[in-house]
Amino acid sequence: MLVSMGSTGASMASSVMILGLMDGLERPCIGGPFLGMSPKTMLVDMGSNVDCRPSLMLSFAALGTAFSRTFIGLDNPRVGLLSVGSEEAKGNRQVQECYKLFEDSHMNFVGNVEGMDFFTDKADVIVCDGFVGNILMKFTEGLGAALGSYLQKGLSSQMNNAQSESIISDLWRITNLPRKMGGPLFGVNAPVVLGHGSSKADGVAGAINTAVRCYDLxxxxSMRSELSEVTALMETSG
Known part of the structure; x- marks a missing residue:
């Protein structure tokens, strides 16, 4: 088990070298819930792989499905592919190639989903490459900070500091969930959770708790089992 608040790239590389990758997987990924307003909806990949072939994204979907079932407690997680429209033909070449692959898999694939669907309960596991995922993550972090600053100025004349800080703290929490629980690294042979370098004590404690829970569960x-079904599918189709 490993918990790190250091460099994401170095932590990932060390995890792969020391713990090893699961059989059938090319690269690990980072995933998990990232919005406090939708704590049962998870995103994968959060930023570890900016260029992904469809087969790799299918593996990420399998790992996310296992996490959603085992860690979050959903019996049959719905998998959605993040795109610019819900129709099958929408999206870039990568998304369109992924669609067919996901559709033929054993997973509960519900089709394409859009950014708004993080709040509509359309899917439980939303899959994208790390390029899109990291932009999305940092946008929500920045949005939370900007809204907090805006509200602080607006509320300062209407309520006391304790009240306004409570509201701003709640806003920060629901837009920065990974800073409270860390980002689990999927695909290595032991629980690994990566935290933000600027995390305070509660963030470090949250990441440790996440790692311990991953171990206990x-x-x-569970991820190895889910991944083996995808690997078998790829070998059959390939």
Whole structure:
């Protein structure tokens, strides 16, 4: 088990070298819930792989499905592919190639989803490459900080500091969930959780709690099982 608040790239590389990748997986990914307003909806990949082939994204979907079932507690997680429209033909070449692959898999694929669907309960596991995922993550972090600053100025004349700070703290929490629980690294042979370098004590504690819970729930075994079905599909189709 590993918890790191250091460099994401170095932590990932060390995890792969020391713990090893799961069989059938090319690269690990970072995933998990990232919005406090939708704590049961998770995103994968959050930024570890900016260029992904469809087969790799299918593997990420399998790992996310295992996390959603085991860690979040959903029996049959719905998988959605992040795109610019819900129709099958929408999206770039990568998304269109992924669509067919996801559709033929054993997973509960509900089709394309859009950015708004993080709040509509249309899918439980939303899949994108790390390029899109990281932009989305940093946008919500920045939005939370900007809204907090805006509200602080507007509320300062209407309520006392304790009240306004409570509201701003709640806003920060619901837009920065990974800073409270860390970002689990999917695909290595032991629980690994990566935290933000600027995390305070509660953020470090949250990441440790996430790692311990992953261990207690045997999440790695669940991911191996889910991934093996995808690997078998790829070998058959390939």
């Amino acid at each position: 045997n999440l790695v075994d």
